[in-house]
Amino acid sequence: MTAPQPLPPECRVPRIELDVTSELDLPRLPEVGAVLDRILSLHPGEVVIDLSECRHLDAAAIGLLLDVQRRLARRGGVLTLRDPHPRIRRILDTARPDQPRPVAEASPGPPSTSSDPADAGPTRPALGRAKVVTRP
Numbered sequence: 001m002t003a004p005q006p007l008p009p010e011c012r013v014p015r016i017e018l019d020v021t022s023e024l025d026l027p028r029l030p031e032v033g034a035v036l037d038r039i040l041s042l043h044p045g046e047v048v049i050d051l052s053e054c055r056h057l058d059a060a061a062i063g064l065l066l067d068v069q070r071r072l073a074r075r076g077g078v079l080t081l082r083d084p085h086p087r088i089r090r091i092l093d094t095a096r097p098d099q100p101r102p103v104a105e106a107s108p109g110p111p112s113t114s115s116d117p118a119d120a121g122p123t124r125p126a127l128g129r130a131k132v133v134t135r136p
Contacts, residue, residue, distance in 0.1 A: 017048040024061040052083035062095045
């Protein structure tokens with residue numbers, strides 16, 4: 001009989017960014033939902049979803065975003081939506097007015113790439129970025 005293997009330590013990254021580059025609707029949700037499930041398995045402190053290239057989302061997509069927000073909040077994380085189209089912002093504001101969603105207006109610059117060796121190593125925060133390109 002072998003001893004059970006110890007569980008890996010909880011993986012927690014400070015922030016993961018995701019770009020949505022097309023419409024976010026029911027036919028595309030399985031693909032996007034799978035990516036978000038993998039992202040949430042990393043236990044991020046913040047998930048930033050860039051909606052600047054998304055011009056449409058439907059009720060199913062709103063449900064997915066609210067679910068992601070709820071799952072993050074349970075673990076002490078935050079969902080931030082970046083640059084949503086004004087029409088999408090109005091839809092989100094009316095979807096659940098009792099649940100505020102942080103919205104970032106401008107995209108931050110890329111993470112700094114310092115050549116200082118003191119910046120390397122475990123003290124440097126890990127950042128992740130993913131672009132989801134859905135197939136029509």
